Amino acid sequence: MLSKERNERLTRVGKGTPLGELLRRYWYPIAFAHELDDWPVKKVRLLGEDLVLYRDGSGNLGLLHELCPHRRASLVYGPVEEVGIRCGYHGWLFDHTGRCLEQPAEPKEATFKERVTTTAYRVEELGGMLWAYLGPEPAPLLPRYDVFVMDGLRDVGHCVLPVNFMQIMENAVDPTHVEWLHGRYFRFLQERTGAKAGRTFQGRHVKIAFDVFEHGIIKRRLLEGQTEEDDDWKVGHPLVFPYMMRVGGGGAHQMQIRVPIDDETTWFVLYTCHDPGGVELPPHGDRLVTYEIPWLDERGNHIVDYIEGQDIMAWVTQGRIADRTKEHLGKGDAGIAVLRRLVFENIAKVERGEDPLGVIRDPAKNVRIDLPCERNKFGAGDDFIVEWIEGGFARYSPQKDDILALYRRAQEARKVGVGA
Amino acid sequence: MPERPELPVVEYRGTPSPEPNGRSRRRSADRPAAAPGEYVWATPTSGQLGVPFSFCPGCGASVEGPTAFVQELWVSQESVFHVWCPACGFVGNVVPVHRMIGHEAVEGG
Numbered sequence: 001m002l003s004k005e006r007n008e009r010l011t012r013v014g015k016g017t018p019l020g021e022l023l024r025r026y027w028y029p030i031a032f033a034h035e036l037d038d039w040p041v042k043k044v045r046l047l048g049e050d051l052v053l054y055r056d057g058s059g060n061l062g063l064l065h066e067l068c069p070h071r072r073a074s075l076v077y078g079p080v081e082e083v084g085i086r087c088g089y090h091g092w093l094f095d096h097t098g099r100c101l102e103q104p105a106e107p108k109e110a111t112f113k114e115r116v117t118t119t120a121y122r123v124e125e126l127g128g129m130l131w132a133y134l135g136p137e138p139a140p141l142l143p144r145y146d147v148f149v150m151d152g153l154r155d156v157g158h159c160v161l162p163v164n165f166m167q168i169m170e171n172a173v174d175p176t177h178v179e180w181l182h183g184r185y186f187r188f189l190q191e192r193t194g195a196k197a198g199r200t201f202q203g204r205h206v207k208i209a210f211d212v213f214e215h216g217i218i219k220r221r222l223l224e225g226q227t228e229e230d231d232d233w234k235v236g237h238p239l240v241f242p243y244m245m246r247v248g249g250g251g252a253h254q255m256q257i258r259v260p261i262d263d264e265t266t267w268f269v270l271y272t273c274h275d276p277g278g279v280e281l282p283p284h285g286d287r288l289v290t291y292e293i294p295w296l297d298e299r300g301n302h303i304v305d306y307i308e309g310q311d312i313m314a315w316v317t318q319g320r321i322a323d324r325t326k327e328h329l330g331k332g333d334a335g336i337a338v339l340r341r342l343v344f345e346n347i348a349k350v351e352r353g354e355d356p357l358g359v360i361r362d363p364a365k366n367v368r369i370d371l372p373c374e375r376n377k378f379g380a381g382d383d384f385i386v387e388w389i390e391g392g393f394a395r396y397s398p399q400k401d402d403i404l405a406l407y408r409r410a411q412e413a414r415k416v417g418v419g420a
Numbered sequence: 421m422p423e424r425p426e427l428p429v430v431e432y433r434g435t436p437s438p439e440p441n442g443r444s445r446r447r448s449a450d451r452p453a454a455a456p457g458e459y460v461w462a463t464p465t466s467g468q469l470g471v472p473f474s475f476c477p478g479c480g481a482s483v484e485g486p487t488a489f490v491q492e493l494w495v496s497q498e499s500v501f502h503v504w505c506p507a508c509g510f511v512g513n514v515v516p517v518h519r520m521i522g523h524e525a526v527e528g529g
């Protein structure tokens with residue numbers, strides 16, 4: 001149980017709130033880069049702020065307050081120019097720094113435009129995504145986590161969920177849910193429907209542990225039949241503070257991204273990079289392969305016959321902002337307590353004027369940030385990846401067959417390698 | 421496995437009681453104190469959110485405000501309060517003891 005005041009402090013992401021100020025010290029993905037190739041303007045909402053993202057004719061990326069400072073029409077419905085974006089209503093023109101360059105209906109000699117600016121935020125591109133920084137200057141570096149810079153077959157599922165992002169983050173430090181939500185419940189569905197439950201998600205947890213490190217919290221699990229030498233315990237995988245989780249196994253490298261759109265809405269992105277090793281990767285263009293994953297059926301019920309659909313069910317049914325004054329945490333929820341405490345500690349750091357956990361300013365430390373992540377997931381070897389693709393969100397991928405073929409080739413190559 | 425004894429459910433009292441030395445206890449208005457010698461438990465049945473202490477064990481600063489972190493977890497028969505104090509940085513678990521137990525039976529053992 002948590003008091004109402006602390007629940008608010010833990011979940012509110014808006015400007016001026018304690019958590020909102022902490023979250024404004026980090027970069028967030030707001031779009032896939034190819035979206036602006038298809039149409040150069042996109043409406044974006046991040047941390048409760050309504051914004052317009054665009055790329056102008058000179059290639060400048062702009063992220064401005066959505067409403068025009070003139071009479072507050074939306075800039076989303078305006079033309080981009082060689083430099084800047086123009087309000088569709090009366091033609092005021094703004095550049096990516098927020099300066100007003102033109103006010104066509106005003107007298108030529110007027111200096112009115114020099115006195116008008118709009119809010120402008122930084123945008124950078126990394127891993128085929130566009131990232132925004134809404135915090136105070138000087139901005140920290142956009143972290144180059146391994147998944148975003150490594151080679152591999154990229155595959156990105158995503159959806160927008162009606163839920164506060166902290167509920168999803170709490171799931172990232174909740175190892176035991178795997179054996180129940182993805183184990184027992186999946187088996188229950190299998191017994192009654194055609195659903196196919198993965199065998200590798202059934203292991204019983206013997207112990208779990210959480211270690212705070214420079215990028216967040218490393219989560220470890222020891223399953224029945226395993227020893228402390230197994231990857232799941234020895235290596236584990238991290239919650240990347242404050243809004244991501246690095247997972248994977250068997251050649252799949254994934255960042256689960258939970259972008260706080262506002263207090264009650266989250267953009268959930270499963271950014272995956274497949275590289276089983278030992279085989280040549282198929283050529284891929286600059287465009288990321290992205291697709292929306294469904295989570296409600298036509299009758300409005302949760303789709304629960306795949307891993308992430310089960311997770312989404314749990315997060316969403318907790319309520320848009322879970323009422324933590326009514327919860328009952330036990331020993332198995334130790335990771336949740338650690339995460340919440342870390343949020344409070346880092347809110348205080350920001351209030352003292354310090355950089356919070358995971359903020360990077362040294363370019364030498366940002367060439368490529370390799371995060372610890374188990375490879376032999378659940379001790380399941382090659383079985384893991386097949387079950388993970390067939391029983392997870394990647395079953396909706398337009399390139400699912402290519403991904404499976406890649407792993408098959410890698411397995412065959414390994415067999416040949418061993419025989420040779 | 422032997423049955424565990426039921427915990428006593430102790431209700432909160434509405435008015436703060438004086439400390440033995442006559443000074444009134446310092447408590448926030450929204451959390452009434454128990455009488456001296458009574459436990460202040462938040463139990464599954466009491467439906468109460470109660471933290472049976474007001475100050476940091478490390479430095480004595482108040483941990484009642486929302487900037488401090490106090491999270492209750494139920495572990496077996498006990499309530500464990502995971503605490504972080506913003507004044508001194510103390511991190512720890514506070515466990516009120518209502519009955520000293522030597523060891524806990526290992527499940528299935």
Ligand code: FES
Nearest residue numbers: 177180314318327
């Ligand atoms: S058992 Fe955990 S939410 Fe119900």
Ligand SMILES: [Fe+2]
Nearest residue numbers: 177178182311
């Ligand atoms: Fe899960």
Ligand SMILES: [Zn+2]
Nearest residue numbers: 476479505508
């Ligand atoms: Zn203290």
